[in-house]
Each structure stands twice: as structure tokens, then as C-alpha cells.
Amino acid sequence: MKISYEQAGVSIDNANAFVNAIKPLVKQTFNANVLGGIGSFSGAYKMPSHFKNPVILGATDGVGTKLRLAIDAKKYDTIGQDLVAMCVNDLICNFATPLFFLDYYASAKLEIEVAKNVLCGIVEGCKKAGCALIGGETAEMPGMYAQGDFDLAGFAVGMAEEEEIDRREFVKNGDILLALPSSGLHSNGYSLARKVLFESLKMNFEDKIGDEKLIDILLKPTRIYVKDFLKLKPYINALAHITGGGLVENLPRIFPQGIGCIIRKHHLNTPEIFYKIAEAVAENEMYKSFNMGVGMVLVVSAKNVSKVLENSDAFIIGEVVINEGVNLE
Structure with missing residues (x-):
């Protein structure tokens, strides 16, 4: 008997269903600089034109073991804002205006409602930060995570004037x-x-x-x-x-x-x-x-x-x- 990817614990159909479910949410963060939509191989963002000596800055972070509490309490709607905050709050310390954000969500098995709740928090965070959510990755990794567990990472990109970065x-x-x-x-x-x-x-x-x-x-x-x-x-x-x-x-x-x-x-x-x-x-x-x-x-x-x-x-x-x-x- 042949073994399918789904029998190994990874459902491509589930992942596609999740992407379709979140598209309307993600679109709420888009602005005129976002090119295309969700579903391409990468996210595209047009360079803002009002900077004189523009420098691109990047920041990445997670939410640490606060995630353990969210999972244990089955309360998933705020942890996404934490993810955005930890990245964009770092960017502004170098006088960078956040432009866009990407997320990485890995679990043993993708539970669409849980992931959607997390994504709602990320969207809320992006709206508060004025940045666009232009992409992300959802990975099912059986054998790497315990059942019901998942992990998060975030990546934010901003822009600053070169002479303003080092405060x-x-x-x-x-x-x-x-x-x-x-x-x-x-x-x-x-x-x-x-x-x-x-x-x-x-x-x-x-x-x-x-x-x-x-x-x-x-x-x-x-x-x-x-x-x-x-x-x-x-x-x-x-x-x-x-x-x-x-x-x-x-x-x-x-x-x-x-x-x-x-x-x-x-x-x-x-x-x-x-x-x-x-x-x-x-x-x-x-x-x-x-x-x-x-x-x-x-x-x-x-x-x-x-x-x-x-x-x-x-x-x-x-x-x-x-x-x-x-x-x-």
C-alpha cells in the first residue's frame, strides 16, 4: 500500500483551506504600496518615495513562553499582536517606520480555527502598527511538536533616513x-x-x-x-x-x-x-x-x-x- 503525505501527518488541502480563509483578513492590512495579493511565492511592496536617504531595516522575534500560556488557556486571539509588537517596537528605536510584516506558524497539525485566531491577532497588530501583512508560512511538522502545540516567529521591515538610525x-x-x-x-x-x-x-x-x-x-x-x-x-x-x-x-x-x-x-x-x-x-x-x-x-x-x-x-x-x-x- 502506498503512503500519502496526509497519512504522514501533513495535509496540503488543509493548508490551502487556511490560506483561503485568511485572505479577507490579510487584505485589511494592505495599502497602496502592496503589489499583488496572498498566494504568490513572495510578497511585494513598492518602495515609499518620500525618504531622502532611505535605509531598509529588519527585525525578527517571537513571543517566548507566553505562547505556552496561550496554548494552555486555549486563548489565541491576542498572541499575534504580541508577535507584531516585538518586531515593530524594535524598528522604531532606530527611527524606522514599519512597512510590512511576515509571519511563520509551525505546528504538529494545522488546526484551522486556532491558526485563524492567531492570524486575527497578527492582523490587529499590523493595523495598529500601520504595516502590511504581505506574506507568511504555515508549516505542519509532525514529530517536531507535541499535539496541540505550535510556534510563532515574526519578521518586520521598516525604512528610515540614514542619518537618523544611530540615536x-x-x-x-x-x-x-x-x-x-x-x-x-x-x-x-x-x-x-x-x-x-x-x-x-x-x-x-x-x-x-x-x-x-x-x-x-x-x-x-x-x-x-x-x-x-x-x-x-x-x-x-x-x-x-x-x-x-x-x-x-x-x-x-x-x-x-x-x-x-x-x-x-x-x-x-x-x-x-x-x-x-x-x-x-x-x-x-x-x-x-x-x-x-x-x-x-x-x-x-x-x-x-x-x-x-x-x-x-x-x-x-x-x-x-x-x-x-x-x-x-
Whole structure:
């Protein structure tokens, strides 16, 4: 008896059905620069014409073990926004405007409704970021993943003016640090958070912190800061996306040699979930592992602080000083 590809665990018909199901969703992200549609061998995007010295930038990421929680909770509609956010929030730190996005979805067996829910989140993320979803890959890989598991990766491409990419030269002693709040843990530190919350503290998904269920807090999608960046760009000297490594490790990436900063911890609007995790984690470890309520840090000249505060939900957390590293007070 001959063996088919489907008997080996891979259904081409299922994959085709998924592509047809998502076409109307993906089209919602298209703009005038998208050439063609879904289904070709690659996605095509026309180069924007308003850049003087254009440079293309790329960013790629996943969502880490936050995905484990989404799978265990069978809540798939927000994890796609996390995927987009982790990529486009990196691009804007080099003053790049996101243009388009691609995704990679791999599973043991493609479950169309699950994948469609994930895709809805990706579409929502792309709409928030103002970028087009021009392609992706869906792979069935029996033997590589456990039944019901899947993995995600995302790829974003943006464009910036060449002279604007490296922000370190724009950061000066006396600049003010402003924070744009995070929506929660975003997509970092989940291996530690899961160990603390579910193993050490013996909590479950339905337990509440304040008025919210723990699982809803943990799966709150990562905030996308693209529109904030585009609105505030004239007033910003530099930006730092606060991901793995927290404030302590991400801020030095935008400082020139000999420059550091002071962060005043009591100025941070830290959500309750971080204090719950801190019941079993040392403070220095918390600041290295989590964003502590800060999703994006803006370095702003003192004269421009009022403009940023008036046009966003930013708040002051510290200042740039002649020093090395991040000093938490």
C-alpha cells in the first residue's frame, strides 16, 4: 500500500483551506504600496518615495513562553499582536517606520480555527502598527511538536533616513527620560513568571489580582508604540524598547560612551502583577527580567518634555547623566 503525505501527518488541502480563509483578513492590512495579493511565492511592496536617504531595516522575534500560556488557556486571539509588537517596537528605536510584516506558524497539525485566531491577532497588530501583512508560512511538522502545540516567529521591515538610525549621538547629559507605560509583562520574562506564579505561589489561571483574572493579565497583548513614535518623533532624541534585560540592560544600548542615567523607581507606574512576582524574586532580578511597567523609554531634551507630556501618556522617570550604566534610586 502506498503512503500519502496526509497519512504522514501533513495535509496540503488543509493548508490551502487556511490560506483561503485568511485572505479577507490579510487584505485589511494592505495599502497602496502592496503589489499583488496572498498566494504568490513572495510578497511585494513598492518602495515609499518620500525618504531622502532611505535605509531598509529588519527585525525578527517571537513571543517566548507566553505562547505556552496561550496554548494552555486555549486563548489565541491576542498572541499575534504580541508577535507584531516585538518586531515593530524594535524598528522604531532606530527611527524606522514599519512597512510590512511576515509571519511563520509551525505546528504538529494545522488546526484551522486556532491558526485563524492567531492570524486575527497578527492582523490587529499590523493595523495598529500601520504595516502590511504581505506574506507568511504555515508549516505542519509532525514529530517536531507535541499535539496541540505550535510556534510563532515574526519578521518586520521598516525604512528610515540614514542619518537618523544611530540615536546615540543625539543623547546628551541633562536629557530627560520619559516612559510610555507597558500593558503588563508584554512578551518577556514568562519562564520566570510562570515558575513563580504557578509553582512557587501555587496560583491558577482563575485567581484574581485586583479585578482581573491572572490569565487575562498575563495574556494582555504587548502595546504597539508606532503611532506614538510617529506623533512624537520631532521631540525625541532616542528610544529604548524595554524587553528582555529590562531597563538595566536596554537603556545602555542608546547611550554614547561616558553617558548613563538615573531612574527613580518610585516614579514608575508599576502594575500589581510585578509586585506579586516579586514576592519570590529579588528586586535586582526583577529589574533585569521585566519591564516593571515601562514599555518604551524616550530620551527628550528638557525643552521638549512638555510637548511629549501634552501629546501622550508618557511620564518622567529620570534623567541622563555623565556616568556609566543605569542607576536605580
